[in-house]
Each structure stands twice: as C-alpha cells, then as structure tokens.
Amino acid sequence: MNNTGSQDFGESVEGRPSKISWLRYLRGLFSDTTTAFAIIFLMLIFISTVAAEVVAPYDPIKTNLRMRNMPPLTPAVEDGSFPHVLGTDPLGRDILSRLIYGARVSLLVGLSSALVSGTLGTILGLLAGYYRGIVDDLIMRLVDFQMGFPFLLLALLVLLALGPGFWSVIFVLAIVRWMVYARQARGMTLAYRETPFIDAARVLGCSDARIIFRHLLPNMASPLLILGTLEVAGLILGEAALSFLGFGLQPPSASWGLMISGGRQYLSSAWWLATIPGFAIFFTALSLNMLASSLRSITDPLHRERWLMKGSD
Amino acid sequence: MQREEIVAMDESNNTPSDQQITGNGGHLLEVSDLHVEFRTSGGVVKAVNGVNYILDEGETLAILGESGSGKSVGVEAVMGIVESPPGFVTAGSVKFRGTELRGMEEDQLCKIRGHNIAMIFQEAQATLDPGFTVGHQISEMLRLHRGLSKEEATKKSVELMDRVQIPFAVERANDYPHQFSGGMCQRVMIAMALALDPDVLIADEPTTALDVTIQAQVMQLLSELQTETGMGIILITHDMSVIADVADRVVVMYAGRVVETGSIHQIFDQPAHPYTVGLMNCVPRLDRKEDNLNIIPGSPPNPINLPAGCAFHPRCSLARERCLSETPVSAEVGPYHQSACHFFEEVLVGH
Amino acid sequence: MRNRKGLITISLLVTLGVMLASCQPQVVEVEKVVISEKEVPVEIEKIVEVEKIVKEVEVKEVEVEVEKIVEVEVEKIVEVEVEVEAEPVTSYAPSGEVVIAVGIEPISLGAWRGFSETGCPGCRSVTEQLVLRNYDNGSMMPSLATSWERIDDSRVRFYLREGVNFTDGSPFNAEMAAVSINHSMSAESGGTLADYLGGEMSAEAVDEYTLDIFTADPDPMILQKMDWVSIGSGQQLLERLDTYDTEIIGTGPYMLDEWKAGESISFVGNPDWWGNSSPEGLGAVSFEKATYRFLAEDTVRAATVKAGEAHIAQYVTPDDCKDLESNSGTHCDLEASVETMFIRPDTHGASLFSDVRLRRALMHSIDRQLIVDTILGGAATVASQICNPSCAGHNPDLAPVVYDPDYAKFLIAEAQADGIDTSAEIRLVARIAVIPQIAEVMPAIQEMVNAVGFNAVVEFMDPDAFGKALVLNWKDTPEDRNLVGVHLHGNEILDWATSYRFYMSCDGILSVMCDEEAERLWEEALPLTGEARVKKMQASNLRVVDQALIGHVAHMDLAYGISDDLDWKVNLDHRILLRTMKPAR
C-alpha cells in the first residue's frame, strides 16, 4: 500500500486500474454460489455445444412421426436407447438433442453478432473519443439516435430489405447493437486520454495507432468484455423475438427462439415444446447476466472491495 | 435557544432516550478503549486501536493527528456512522452522560444523533445534499427530531441561518448548496448542527477546505456559539494554529492510538511524546528564525501492517530496542497530562 | 411394378359397389368397420382409398343435382322453389352480444371485400348478394334476387327483391345494384375481385327491378359467381365515396356499429332487414350486437373462447381444437375447406422433374396419410387433386397417389439407368408460416423424399422471395433450378378450370408445366357448359395427375373453437354468418 490514499484505508491510485491476478478473479467469482452456478451452467452449455455430436443422444433432424409430441421422460422406442428425457417435438425429434444443436445456432448468433457489433462499436467509439471533433459528433449523434430507437424495429426494417436467413440475422443484430460498445469505448477513451500514462506515451512519440492498440485497448478490454457478455444474452433474446415475429431464422435451422416459436401452437397439449427451450434461453441469459454483473463488481475498483470482502464476514 | 425550553419540549415529546440521558451524571462524553477496523480485501485495516478521551460541558477538545491517524474514524465511531461493511467497531465504550451508546438500538441512536451529538464535516459543500435546498436540509432536523410542521421548521431554519450570520437568510433558504461558497456552506452545516442545541458538537476539520480569513470567521463563530449554549466541542484537525486559539485540551493521535493527551498549555509548552514534538516543530513560528522547518522524517505507517511495539518507532529519533517490541501504555506526565512513550521523561527534558 | 390403369379400374369397381351400398342406410356402419380394420397393416392403403371413395360418392350425388339445375336453366325461366329449412319466421327480438375472435384485421370495409371471410370479417352480415350458393348441394338460392334467367352464355338476368332498403335509407333497385357491382368489378376497387373470379363482369339495369349481369367472353359460371359479389350502397358510391372503405352499408341483417382500428369491428342488428319477416333471409337477428375481435396469435384466440371472452375462435390449431373439445363449456368444429396443399415441381427443360418417372417417384415417396394424421392433427384429408369433391371438374376416379417408397426407388433406379443424374439438389420451398404447421410438414416431406434417394433441401422464404420463386411461367423459369414449391391453393370458385388456368396451363402465371394433352382438354372445356364441361375438365385433371405434373398433399380442414353458449355450426363455406347463430338454450 502506498501513502497517497486520502481515505483512512488503502485504495488504488486513480486512473490506471490496479491489477489483480486472474486467479483471484476466478476465486472471487466462485466464492459467490449463484455466480458459480452460472459459470458451471454456461460451461455445460458451451461444452455440449462444441461436442454436440458426442453429447446429443439422437440425431436432431431424424423424424419419427409415430413418436411425436411425447412428454419428457418418455422411454425410447428401441430398447437400450437413451430415453427422451425432455420429450419429443411434433416430428418426433428428440428435444434434448435439438436443444443441444439449437444451442449451437443460438450461441453462434449471439456470439458472432456480439463480436461483430463489439468490434465495430469499439473501433468507432475509440475513434470518436480519441480524435474528438466532427468524427466524434457524427458518431455520437448516431449512437444517441440508435440508443433511443427500439432496436427490434430497426432490425425488422433492415431484415425486410435483406430477407430472412442466418447471415442476415447476424448482420442485423450486429448493426443494431454496435452503439452500446461505441458509447462505452468512447467514454473510457476520454477518461484515459487525460491520464498521465497516455500523455507520457504521447510525449515519448508513440504513434496514434500504437497508443490506441497498445495502451488504450488493453485497458478497456475487461469492461468491454463484460458488456459483450451482457450483449450475448440480449442478442439471444433478440433472435427469439425476431423468430416469433416471423422475420428471424427460418427452419430447418433450429435455434432456441425458433423452437419456442414453433412450439407455441402446442401450448395447450404439449407445453414442453415451448417451455423447455424457453427455460433454456432464460437460464442461459440469466447466467450470462449474472456472470457479467459479478465480473463488473470484481473488476470495478469501487465495487471490488465489497465483493472480495464478502467471504470474510 | 434556552436549555429549559428544550427540556420542556423533550418532555412533551416524551422520548425515552432524552429522559435517560439528560438526567444522568458523569462526563458529557466518555470514550474508552475504542477499536475500529476495516476489513478489506488487502487485509484488516486497524484504524483505531484503543482510544480514550473525555469531554465535559463547555469544553473544547481538539484531536490532533496526520491524515490516516484514525482521528476521523474515531469520531464517526462515536456517532455510530462508520460505514459497515467494511468498517466495524470491535471493542470499546462510548458513554454519553453515562449512557452506553454502543450496542444501543439503531432507532434510539438516531434520536441522539443530531439531537444530542451533532457533527460538522470537513468539506461542507460536499456534505450538504446537492438535491435539496439548504432551508429544507436544516428544517429536516427540526421536523425529524422535534416533529415541527413544515412552516414552523422553515421559520426556525431561517432564524438559525441568521444566527450563523448568513446574510439574506430568508431568500437564501431556498437556494441549493452549489449556490453557496465554501464558507457559507460550513455556516449552513453549523446552523444545521446547532438546530437542536446539541450537547456535543463534533467538528471534523471544519476549516480545512476554507481560506484563512474564512477559517478564522468560522472558528470565531463556533466559539461564540459555544459560549452561548455551553456545549462541548470535539475539534478534529491537523492544524496546530487552529488549536492554539480555541482548544481547552488536546488529544494527539498517531496510527490509531492516542499518543498524548493534555491541556493546550501542557501540549504546547511541555510536549511529552516525540510525535507531538515533531508536530510542534512543523508549525512555522514568527518568533523563531529557522532556515528549515523541522519535518518529521518518513511517512505514516501502513495501517494494515502496523509496526510492532510503538507504531511511531520507525520515525522516532529516540527509538531504541524497547520501542520495537513493547507497545507503550499511557503514563501520567502531570495532572490530566498523559503520554504513550516509554521515554517521555527524556522528551520533556529534551524539549 | 404396379399397373396404374388396373388400380383405377379397381377403384371404379369399388366406387360402383359402394354407390350401391350407399343406397342402404348402413353406410355409416360400413365406414366404421373399415376403420376398425385399419390395424391389419397390409390392407391399410387400400382401405384408405375406399374410405376416400366413400366420401367422394356422397358428394358426387350432389354434383349431379347441380348439373340438372344448370341444364334446366338454359331452357326457360325457372321459378326456383326454395326448400326452406324449417326455420320459422322470427320476429325481430335480438338480445345480448356475440364475440368472435378472428385472426386478421381487414384493411378496408369496402363492400366488394365481402367475398372473402378473412378479408372482411362480418361484412357478409351487412351486405348481401343477389343469390346464395347452397354449399350442401351446390344449388343457388335467392337472396336479393328472387329469381333469374339465363339469357345466353354470357348474360344472366336477375329479378330483384322489391321494397328493400339500404341502411343509409337509399332504396335497393337495379340501378343502385349495378353501380355497386360495376364498382366492385372495376379497377376502381383494385380489381382484386375480378382477378379472383377470373375475369371482369358488368351489370346493367334493365328496369327498376331487373338487372343483367354479362361478360365479354362466354362464362357458364356467372350465376354461381354472383355468390361472391356483395352489394353495397350505390348512393354511398355516388355521393360519399370517401366513406366507402370505412363505412360498409348494405341491406343485411346487421349494420356496422364501430370499427376500432387494431382491435375490433362491431355490428348491431338491423331492425328493418327484409329477412326479419321472410324465410328467404335464411336466419334471424338474434344478437343486439356482434363484435369481431382481431387476435393474430392462434393460441390466444383459442384462449379467449376458453376463458369465456369470445364465443367463436376462428381457425384454431388442431391441438387447441382437441383442447377446446375436452374443455367443459366449449367445443370445436372442424370442417373441410377449399384450401389444398399441393406440390409443384419444375417440370420443363433440363430440370430433374422433366422426367415423368422422377415426378412419379416424388409423388409416391410422400406418405400423405401420415402427415395428415400426425402433423396436421387429423384436421385434413389426403388429396388426390387440386380441388376437393365440391368443385366442378373434380375427378372422382382419381385416388390419392399411393405411398410406395419401394416403387419410387425403382423408378429412380430406372431413370438412373437411363443416365439421369438423380443426385441433383432439389429445393423444397415453402412460404414462411403459410400455415402454422408448415415448419413441420416441410422437414417431414424432405425426409420422406430423401429416403427414396432424392437429395432435397428445405427452404423457407419470406413472401417476397417466395413470390419471386413461384410466380413465374415455365418459359421464364431457369431450367435447372429443380425447385419444388409446396403451397396452398384455395379454389373458392369451386371450378377446376380456374385452378388449371393459374397453376397448370401453358400460359399460367404460376405454371411451370405445359402438357399438350391436358391443355387441349382444358381449352375444349372452357366454352362448354354442364356435363360436357365437367367431363372435359375431369379428363384434363386425370391427365395432369397421371403425368404427376403436380402433386397434392391434403385438403385442409379449418377448425373453430365455439362456446357452448352459442348455437352455431360452421358450414362448408367457412363463413361466419351472424344470421345463422343464436344463443344456445
């Protein structure tokens, strides 16, 4: 600890975020039971997504019309096969297997559109914050506008022009959400711009590109990652809403949103068709949100003290 | 404001805490063996480690110390407003007119805070709520503790603002804190603190943020008000010149411990702790011509990891073997004069 | 190898047999026995055919009657004796409100839109037509016209009901009727109705209560088509045209009360309706008020009936239908509709399905009965042709294509032996959400088709893309796209020739086929009337199906959730007519 803290107990120096090791982050995260559950749940989803071929008990597109709309825990037709733990859909396809493969689509849509919008937004935000002036004005007006505009409406408008489909959905979700990153990136750039270590870099003759990529970006990475985590949850939900309105992904793609959307006509007799993917989205989004909020507490110097200290009282 | 009136009002309101407290004997405020620690991720910060002092009516007690010496936390603990978590009062006793405040129910404590013991803070502008008019903030006290109506409270607030010499009080009551200067804000704070004629006023570096002429005015105001009401004042400061003018007795703190207590004259004329001596030497004096100020070498210790023995030993010119291992206890230097130094006699002589 | 001719002969024989049997009252029992024998696996397909034929026979009798009537008309004025269905003349005493949940809000209340139940819900309770079609037997019944005569092939004369007034006070007469009909038929109203009826018609007042309807080209269906032509206030058209789209004014049992955009349309009883005192009104005003609420979600529509907030939910899913049936206080009506799900492969040029064997293989590879029983929840009938037995030109000799994957594989192997590359990718294309179950129908068809050796992929298209892919004549279509459209066609006109014109003729705007023989037979049928016309159409129909130029999956049923508080049954016309409903006792 140093002697610059104005308070009675130590705090890090304002400006450059103090580093605590990743291990400590992880320990901190796992010390909170709900967060630990969230992480484990997400890891399970992720693993089954990557290894869907191994994990899924059935072929997700193999139909069996004689076994349609079977409730959860229905035993398999063939002896010795894995039971239909989560039931079957109107074509007799195993819902658990479809859920696992559907996760692939939903997560892919969520992750890739978050990645695209994150990259785009961060770059624009950096430029706006670093160069200010007319660039900043232009970008921020656009950000303000999109912030206040219902993103679903914008997505629908663009989808109307593009036509539905997997890549259209990713593209649309990316361009309707870039502004959240831009806003954050700009804010942080403005804050760091004034700090001594950036001044120092500039005095040392670092190029703009170097300052941006070597000094600014690394410092902004963790808040942006947290934002990205939140956004993935939002985008999965956005995809579901688009599917519901009939403008999103189309079968035979099997995203979770499509599964709920398709199952809703069977709500009165086969509730599990819409309910199970509904819960899948809910718990995934909830876990992502939970993880993001814990990460935020743990990386924000102001909140960190309270968070890490929790275990001790 | 006359005391009798208040007592009468209190009786009519029939608040139990008042009945207990006003009739009781003993010292006005007695703090003994107070310990406060902050539990942070970096470790446990022992901010206050066994503080003792006594305050009587009409008396001004100055608590002197550097930043981080635990002087502010100490009085916050007295008020029971240490932010918890991370702060915890782990031991000690705070007696107001003989009644123990520690462990008292929160709602009872709320009735004493502001009413019997009031507090003003270092940066008055920041300690006034920016969202409400100053009039509202003053009258809030009256409405809360006295149950006055809005009109009565407003009227009284204006009187109070007059009393602390804020010009155009009627109009200014409707202004917001950001429309006031720092000195005026401190006056508002004082008006607020005095609204209920407290028995104890704790002033936590009330003048630090102000420029010198304003400092003098505020201190002048405080002592005038003290003469009027006979309240006890605890004045926290690191500014020796302020103490010299107003304090009756002084408590010197270092690293969460009281290192020396005594009357103003004892402290100034016969400091019995090397740290006090150091502080004295820091004050520039017109009566001595010196090329350099004698500053205390080194820096305050890490509160998480206090040095063993006497916490001051790394910076002490008199330090020797014993200081490294044995924590000194307060020893009587003279009447009401105590020092927590193994070698206070040497200090007295040396000075 | 199966002999198709033999199959057809067998079917014919069975038909005859069953026709004889149907003279006896035990027919129903026969059907039941057949169903219970279904468990014998080998017999299934044939039995299904028998069942189908039994149904068709019943309808065929109806057809015969229609034809008789048409023939008689040609000779002289017919004083049509209306068989009134024991509905006593009720005095006007409405009470309470009936609430109907429908899926689609109309975009306008123009009188001409009354031809379509979904295009203008409730409109046919406000405006009336010259004549009405009896869907039970195909005969025409008087409504605003009391009688009619056929002048020649392109002109029919109607004698109008006297003393009828529009609810805006203007009298109903030939002149006003002509104004309304001509407006509905012309481009002024968008021309949709004319497109729908397959050509423009004009109206002309002969005298106050005599009206001629005529066409440029001979059209044997003028009389029948008038069932789709609603007559609104002519005075409104002449004097207050701006109100035409929002204030529907007619002569019917109910009057427009209020149209709350996005929410509902409500109607109130018309105390001056001529039908209040005439049995020819075919019903009564039983409710003071009728409200049609717009709810796009199928589940929510069904929920309104279950929760007692609506009396009728239009078009509920088979699933909700079963639920409403088992729920106390509600029931569900399932009725065959004119909508037919069909399969339309590209059949020209170099496309895979220019080979008749592969077309047949495609048709034989699909287990229609399974799709109907499972995905469509039993709310459909396996189809053998584009229109159901109620339409003229329906060929009762046609049986649904048999599901025979082995035969399909055999046909594919044969084609392969001739050097055709059958592994080319086939695009199975449907429009997004054309029916709620399409998302399941398509993968099912895909799997069936691929099981016999095709290489099909499923694509769902938005209306735009689908329109572009489907609305193409074969001459403008790329030759190698191997597109197989799966879509729904509704032959509301109940005339096979109309379906042919669009989907099968050489110049049809949606036709990707051109078969000389079928075309010749259709062209020959057009100017004909009566039995001769039907025969030609049936022959053309047979040719198209035999050549597997177009395939058929099912005639769709439509389901209605109905509250037990309401006494109403859906008719074949699928029209929710307020005059036909009353509170249950």
Next chain:
Amino acid sequence: MTIFIIRRILQAAVVTLITLSVVFVVGRVVGDPVRIVIGIEAEETRVQEVRDQLGLNDPLTVQYWRFMTGALRGEMGTSFWTRTPTMPMVLERLPATIYLGVVTALLAFPLAILLGATAALKPHSWADRLINVTALGGVSIVEFWLALMLILVVAVQLGWFKTSGYGGVEYVVLPALTLAYKPIGRISQMARSAIIDELRKPYIKAARAKGLSEKQVVFTHALKNAAIPIITTTGDEVATILNGAMVVETVFGWPGVGLLTINALSRRDLPLVEATVFVVTGMIIMTNMLLDVAYTYLNPRIRFQ
C-alpha cells in the same frame, strides 16, 4: 436554457432526417411489395398499373423528394393496401400505445426503484440477492413466451384478468406486466448501483449524523440524487418498452402502434411502415425531452445555470 432547447430541437430534426432517410432507403431496397398487395395470381400488366398508381415507377430522386417534402408537412403517403393517408392511421393507434406505455412505466419505475433501493440498503444480503436474481430474470426472459404463459395461466386458468383485448384494468395488467419486467430488471439494477454510489458520498455521512434512519437516508437523500443517473438511462428504457410493445401488442391484440407496425411490415405496406417509424421517432424525441425536463428538475445544478 433557450440555447439548450434550440440545440435539442436541432438534434431532434437531424435524428428525424436520418431516420426517414434510412427508412426510405430500406423501403426501396425491399422487394416488390405490389405482388404481395394485389396477390400472387395477378397479371403482370395489373402489377405495372398498380406500380404506376403508387408512384413506384418514378425515378428515386423524385420519390425521395416527394417523401421528404411530404414528411415535412406531416404526410407520409398513402397506404399500399387501404389507399388512405397513413399518418392518421398511425396517430389513431398512438393513444393505445401511450396508455400501455404509461401503465407500464407506472408499474415499472416505482417498483424498480423500490427494489433497487431495498437491495442497496443491505448489499449482499439475501434480500439483495433475491432482488438481483429477480431483476436479472427480467432481462433474461423471452417476452412472447412470458406473455403466452401469463395468458394461459393467469387469464385462462386463474381467470384473474382478460386474456387479450383493449380496455381498463382487467385488460391492461397482463400486457403491462409483461412489458414492465425487462425495465424493472434493468432500472432496479441501475438504481441499486446508483444508490450505492451515492451512499459513498460525504453528504450521506452527514445525513446519518443528522440522526436520519438508514431508510430515510436511502429513500430520501440517496434516492433523490441517484435519480439523476437513473433518469439518464431511462431514455433507453423507453426504447425497450417500444421494442417490447411490438411483441406484446401482437400477442395480446392490443391496438397500438406496435401491432400496426408488425402488420404493416408483414404486409410490406411501406408507406405505413414509414409513418410508424416517423411517429415512433417523434415519440422517442418527445419522451426524451420530457425526461430532460425531469432531469433538470431533479438536478438543481443544471436548473440554476
């Protein structure tokens, strides 16, 4: 203050201009809407006729000029389907959406702030955790699924409210509840962290020293100052509510702008889509101006500049 207002109005104008241009471009990229309007079976000559009538055969610049000048006069063309002016059609639906939005806001804001403040009162307590999970649930749930579940369970099974439709309390509660859950989640989290941030400030210590109870400290002093950051993010929640309105209005058959938008989109009724976007933009601008007023009211430092 005047300069501030003029700035805002100019900004609003620019935003509207951008929106309209985007909408116009989208509208021209979209495939042929005419086929959808007049039916798949219509003859090509008829299609061209209708295209002429609708002005779709004019050069793009002419169309853009007509579009923009029309927008200036508040005219957004006539609907492809009904052939009537679109603005009145949209404005007619506005009250329903505003009604739903206001009920949602009245439900969401107090509840969210109450939850947030309760959570802030004792961070990391079980109450805080429960509120946190509830709040995160709001931002994690699929709205249309929730809506259908509420209809089937609360309206049909329990019979507490109407399944669908437009009207008083029994109609508005379920859609408003569905719509409110997401903002409740977000605002309560926002409120929690804003209040916790405020609780660190010196004036809170002073308020405690005045003898205010912890509840009074949080709910009067911290909350009023925390309201400022809360209000600034509320602008985004308006968009959230409008977002949800499209889904919720469709499910519940609520005759608002959201339902109209979805209908217009699926019918490819471009002028109507354009008009709804215009009105929605206007609505957002208006709400944000109202929020600015609220902001200045709550933040005396701005008010007295």
